Amino acid sequence: MDKLGGVFNASSPEMEAMVDLTLFIIIVAVAILGIITIAITYILIRYRRRSADTAEPRQDFGSTKVEIVWTVIPALIVGVFFFSTIKTMYAVNPPFGDREPDLVIIGHQWWWELFYPKSGVRTANEVHIPIGKKLLVRLNSVDVIHDFWVPELGPKIDLVPGHTNHIWLSASKPGVYLGACAEFCGVQHANMRIRVIAETQEDFDKWQEEHRKIPPTPTTGEAALGAKLFQEKACTNCHLTGVGPDLTHLSSRQTLAAGALENTPSNLVKWLKNPEKYKPSSYMPNMKLTDVEVNAIVAYLEALK
Amino acid sequence: MSRIPLVPEITEPLPSIRESEGLLAWVASIDHKQIGIMYLIATLFFFLVGGIEALLMRIQLVRPENDFISPEVFNQLFTMHGTTMIFFVVMPFLIGIGVYLVPLMIGARDMAFPRLNALSYWLFVLGGLLLYFSFFTQSGAPDVGWFAYTPLSEKPFTLNKGPTYWVLGLLATGIGSVASGLNNIVTIITLRTPGLTMRRLPLFVWMILVTSFLLIFVMPIITSAFAMLLLDRLLGATFFMPATGGSAILYQHFFWGFGHPEVYILILPAFGIISEVIPVFSRKPIYGYEFVAGSTVAIGLLSLGVWAHHMFAVGLGNVFNAFFAIASMLIAIPTGIKVLNWTATMWGGKIHFATPMLFAVTFLIEFVVGGLSGVAIASPPIDWQATDTYFIVAHFHYTLFGGSLFAIFAGVYYWFPKMSGRMPSERLGKWHFWLTVIGFNLTFLVQHLLGLMGMPRRVYTYHDLPYWGDMNLISTVGSLILGLSVIVFVWNIIASLRSGIPAGNNPWNAWTLEWATTSPPPVHNFDLVPPVHGRRPLWDLAHPDMPDK
Known part of the structure; x- marks a missing residue:
């Protein structure tokens, strides 16, 4: 069986605390739903109209005592929910003081x-x-x-x-x-x-x-041409200025284009040739590169480790 | 001595719009019943459009990495689906059925301001046309979500004209809604027939009254936010542009300050329908009338102070979040009171399972599902997982579809005989009911799990992660069954209008005043309003030996 993600695979102390609270509230909620569903089903069967019976049933207008009971019970449940919520909130999200971010x-x-x-x-x-x-x-x-x-x-x-x-x-x-x-x-x-x-x-x-470490710029072969093209084709206008993602160690990453594609040389080729196909309307332009240019740039990016 | 008449006898009737037949009699009408029916027809149209938008989205999501529609179109679809269903289906339907029923239920001739009533309706139509006109602009419909968060909806990020049409359309309908709210309040307070005190008011009218106060309190909030957004977009103001000194979060406070009370605007009149249908088909008065009415007022008041539970992930701090968590959870109490009172109303009754009752009873269970998941996500740590996922999509469809829309169907089948003079087909009604229940639950139940497994909302595509494809497939199949159910519904309406059995004044043997007049009612509503000595005037007439207290 494949592994389910999300709340079914809590993998940090914070998430475990959140899942404990989620489970608690969901169990109580499902119990309430069960009770109400059973009660309604019972009423529907027990008090359904029999065809021959045309007399009106006893007219019952309510009872203040009953109303008080079913106001207090939900109020208590809400109280318990709120208390456990506060506890979990502060466990998951404690104040960080003046600590610098990691x-x-x-x-x-x-x-x-x-x-x-x-x-x-x-x-x-x-x-x-x-x-x-x-x-x-x-x-x-x-x-x-x-x-x-x-x-x-x-x-x-x-x-x-x-x-x-x-x-x-x-x-x-x-x-x-x-x-x-x-x-x-x-x-x-x-x-x-x-x-x-x-x-x-x-x-x-x-x-x-x-x-x-900044990897050395390749000086020989296809990768060297790629390095030159990377400068000439205006790639650096975005990828060295923070407008587009930093590519310094691209080949060590698992995906391309924020998860749109798996990071393999062949996918990188496809991406450079036609970004519109894999991530339509993203800001990565189609630079109209020739096959030679694409392969050179891919060789360069692959060399960066 | 002969009398000389000061005014000559009228030999020919004065020209009147009411005597003209055909389209003009409707378009120029200021009669609340005609306007009410026009509301229902227009909302049915928008319901079909919004439904098709939903089906297109479900088809796109039927399998991972599908490319049935482009991301641009998908984003337009979910924006238009949400906007349409909220502002042009559920809200105007409930306002419209209120406009039809309130004067009849309180024994009045019409609304307090009939012309204002017509203006409200036509502003709503104008708003819908403005919104949908955006499809004909070069860049298409708005694509920034029904919430249009800034700065995404600001010009630098969305050059399209879509959001501008969206704002204009909602401004128009919004003004209409405020006018309806005022009109309802004045009507309910001043035009009740003698004897119909506030404590004897039908619960549907109570719910409309509370809803109307919410409308006039909260519509101005969003109207001002829209005005600011429009200034930003058209005149280069920077209210919501952080880069030039505005605040992105301020817009969210405005939007949800309106947006959360809005969900009660969408559900309270539905509660009103349920509070009328369940007693009549159980043959018993509503259990705990004062508590059902009082809890509505409580919900209305609480709803004004819970908006930021939509913003638990914005990062506004533990103390801030805790306040909105407890305020939101408190709403569960008056809502729970209502559900228990409806259940108790059926206890000891003689329940008749006609189509309106089937929808009303199913409403109870489905609304409880939506209510309970609502309490869960009122807890910030749970919301930090659930918000912006399919869990939320499931949650609010259980309240808005399983809740409001099921109540709307109950109301349509219940009052159809009054409006048309003919009974809806029970056979088609039951087909409609079962297809809706099956389709609805197939579509939305699995979405709870999808959300908990990590599927975000508003994505046009997703990777093939374990079970995501299967669950989305189930959901899409469910949505197609829902599509089928709507066809049956429309067919039922058309067929029953043509050849339904004549209904008579009071086919359900109900107790409120609208059933005392003919079906459909005459222009002046009542020849004679029956005396009102209690909450159920027609019960008192039928049972003089044991009248209500």
């Missing part, structure tokens, strides 16, 4: 800019985190409202232009956790996916170390 996420139409202020690593669309650590994430947007949501790791939070948000992010076991933008942000909202790659501290340190 990760900054900036929303763009339709990709995620990622920046680790402590190491200076800059990347896009794929968050790496060490397991078992609570990271403080700061979130913002440069254009419209987006929403960071990795279901298995906890709450979602909006990325609002002109308003800074913070959220705690952690994972209790290694794995790849899929997420997506959850606030409608325009044409390509559906292809604004994010993933969190949780790994052991050593693996994370290794990843961070690799990403801190």
Whole structure:
């Protein structure tokens, strides 16, 4: 059986607390629904009209005592719900004081800019985190409202232009956790996916170390031509200025175009030839590259590790 | 001594619009019954359009990575579907059936302001035309969601003319809604027949009264927000543009400050329909009249202070979220009181399962599903998962479709004989009912799970993750059955209008005043309004030996 995602695979202490609360409230809700459904079904069968019977039933106008009882009982249930809600809210979302963020996420139409202020690593669309650590994430947007949501790791939070948000992010076991933008942000909202790659501290340190270095520009072969084209074809106008995602370590990523395609050299070729097909109306233009140029640029991007 | 008449005898009748036949008699009418029926016809039209929009979306989502329609069109479809169903179907239907019934139920000749009534209706039609005209512009219909969050709906991000037409259309209908609200309030307060005190008012009229107060309180909020958005879009103001000093979040406060009371505007009159149908088909008075009426007022008041539960993911802090969480949860109490009172009304009755009652009883269970999932997502930690996912889509369709629309169907079948003079077909009614129940639950029950499994809303495509394809397929199949049910419904209306059995004044043996006059009622409504000594004047007439207290 395939594994279900979302609340069925809670993978952080925050998410576990949220799932506990969700389960509790859903069980109570289903019980209430069951009782009401059974009661109504019973009434419908017991008090259905028999065809021969035309006399009016006894006329009953209500009872204040009964009304008080069924006002107090829901009030008590609501009280319990509210109490457990408050407890969970503060467990999931404790104040962060004046701690500096471990990760900054900036929303763009339709990709995620990622920046680790402590190491200076800059990347896009794929968050790496060490397991078992609570990271403080700061979130913002440069254009419209987006929403960071990795279901298995906890709450979602909006990325609002002109308003800074913070959220705690952690994972209790290694794995790849899929997420997506959850606030409608325009044409390509559906292809604004994010993933969190949780790994052991050593693996994370290794990843961070690799990403801190700027890979050498290839000087020979197809890749060298690609490097030249990358400058000449105006790619850098967006990809080095933060308008488009940073491509410095592109070949180490799992997906292209914020999750629209798997990151393989052949997909990269298809993407460069016709971005409109895979992510219609995104801001990645079709640069009308020749096959030679496409292959050269792909070779260059693949060489960047 | 001969008398000299000061005014000569009239030998020919004065020209009157009421005597003209055909279209003009309707278009120029200021009669509340004709206007009410025109509301119902227009909402049926928009219902079909909005339904087709929904079906197109469901077809696109039938399997992962489908390419039946483009993302641009998909975004236009969900924007138009939401806007249409809320502003041009459920809301005007409930206003329209109120316009038809309120004067009859309180023994009046017409609304207090008949011309204003006509103006409200035509503003609603104008709004719908403005909204749909956007399809003919170069860039198509609005594509920013029925909520049109800023800054996405601002010019730098949406150059299309769509959102401008959207704003103009909703401004027009909004002004009409405020006028209807005022008209209802004045009518209900001043035109009740002698003896019909506020404590004897039919519950449907009570619910319309509370709804009308909500309308005049909250429509101005969204009207001002729309005016600001329009200034931003057309004249370069920056109310909601963060880049130039505006606030994106301010718009959300305005929108939901209107938007949440709006959902009670969409459900309270539906509660009113249920409160009329269940007693009549159980042959018992409503259980706990004062509590059903009082809890409506409580819901109306509470609904004004819960808007930010739509904003738990905006990041406004634990204290802020806690306030709106408890306020929202409190609404469960008066709503629960209502459900229990309706259930108790059936207890000990003699329940007659005609089509209106089938829809009303199913309403009870489906609305409870929507109500309970509503309490769950009033809890911020649950909402942090559920908001903007298919769980929310499922939740509000259980309240708006399983709730409001089921009540609307109950109301249509219940009052159809009064409006047309003919009975709707029971056989087709039962087909309609069962297809709707099956289609509705197939479509929306699985969406709860999809949301909990992580499927966001408003996506035109999705990856092939475990079970996503299967569940979306089930949902699409359900929606097609719903489409079929609507065809049966429309067929029933047309067939019954032509050849239904004549209904007589009071085919359901009901108790409120509208059943005391002919079906359909004459222009002046009543030749003689029966005396009112209690909540059920026709019961008192039929049972002089045991009148209501």
